[in-house]
């Protein structure tokens with residue numbers, strides 16, 4: 001009922017209080033009128049976002065999750081909407097200890113007191129779908145983190161997702177230019193997976209396995225001890241949110257190194273493993289200082305470890321997708337407009353390459369097309385207005401792009417955006433020079449992963465094509481030439497990147 005009332009109010013407001021924009025010429029001719037129109041539109045956005053946020057709060061569960069999802073998409077949705085949804089991040093109702101006990105009884109056939117020698121009734125964190133408690137296992141005495149799903153979330157999730165989908169369909173009927181069905185599609189796809197904690201267990205095991213051989217990247221994944229659909233018991237790891245700058249300073253942890261390692265970890269997941277954590281907000285990325293004694297089996301040189309939490313939302317990327325995505329990023333970093341057009345068409349089947357480039361990189365088209373992603377002057381804190389301008393055309397184009405791009409790319413865009421938000425938080429106390437260097441290094445790490453993954457793909461393709469071929473002398477030489485070209489292409493990019501990277505590192509130390 002609350003949802004239907006909210007939908008009616010939002011439709012009413014957008015229908016009657018959302019004036020059309022003036023044409024570009026008229027906007028220049030009548031600046032006063034233009035400003036009034038923009039203000040009215042912005043007010044309506046705010047008003048509607050508040051109506052929807054209050055309805056989400058009243059409904060709880062998946063509605064709050066959806067609101068959090070919206071607040072995380074700051075480059076693809078109007079700022080009025082994303083900022084209004086931010087309070088939802090810490091407005092979740094907690095489950096009572098009696099409910100948790102009932103959950104344990106039904107899922108594990110044990111009381112809390114049988115399973116744990118103590119159980120902190122005060123949750124460490126409460127989220128839309130679940131909450132986490134600290135406890136001690138009776139059997140081994142180990143301190144653990146226990147994630148329990150709110151009892152009514154699963155019960156109502158099916159009907160709730162149906163209601164949300166119908167509301168999105170209604171919005172689409174009323175405003176056909178604004179195709180936001182992709183948000184509902186994404187939710188319908190992700191939610192059932194996120195609501196089954198055995199998936200989270202499998203994801204965390206797989207991620208830990210993938211990073212087992214990358215001991216130089218300081219990433220730790222809490223070991224899972226037990227899991228059912230609605231309960232997850234894992235190793236408790238002490239740490240603080242990665243954006244806690246006072247904590248970093250107190251422990252002499254360099255924020256620029258943290259950002260660099262986050263970039264490497266996500267480069268590894270995206271371009272090497274094709275298995276990506278898609279919710280890296282600061283609450284899911286913890287940090288803890290380590291000294292030489294507690295360095296465990298990791299051989300990295302850092303004085304910190306990053307702890308990746310919440311493994312509910314992952315994407316497995318196909319090699320074809322990784323190749324196209326790496327090619328797109330390479331063209332964006334080079335600022336090669338023809339190539340950007342081609343690669344963006346490959347990924348979306350549209351000619352909306354400008355919009356796609358902006359939302360993938362979080363930069364303005366001017367910076368991208370002038371090849372500035374590769375320069376220290378690139379601005380990581382540009383305003384949204386610079387990117388989008390305040391116009392209908394923007395959102396119509398944006399919604400078109402989002403509705404026609406592959407689902408995997410939707411999540412990769414969200415993941416990129418979250419990683420950029422982490423960077424912005426980490427860099428906020430650095431001086432301008434260090435920010436420039438750190439930003440440059442992040443782009444270089446990304447470039448490095450792109451070219452390395454393309455190199456690997458090209459080599460594999462070469463091996464596949466030539467595996468069973470009987471060679472005549474001319475074809476032997478042409479194959480050899482092709483192989484050498486693959487290697488030269490790679491090193492021609494790899495060497496300058498490495499030298500420049502080293503140079504920036506030397507400058508940082510001077």
Ligand SMILES: Nc1ncnc2c1ncn2[C@@H]1O[C@H](COP(=O)(O)OP(=O)(O)OP(=O)(O)O)[C@@H](O)[C@H]1O
Nearest residue numbers: 124125127130132145222234235236237283309310
């Ligand atoms: N293994 C752990 N060790 C210590 N603290 C943990 C652990 N796992 C989770 N936490 C704490 O619980 C909080 C919530 O955990 P988690 O992110 O997994 O829950 P969630 O319900 O998926 O939340 P959200 O959807 O907001 O990310 C974390 O921010 C952290 O404070």
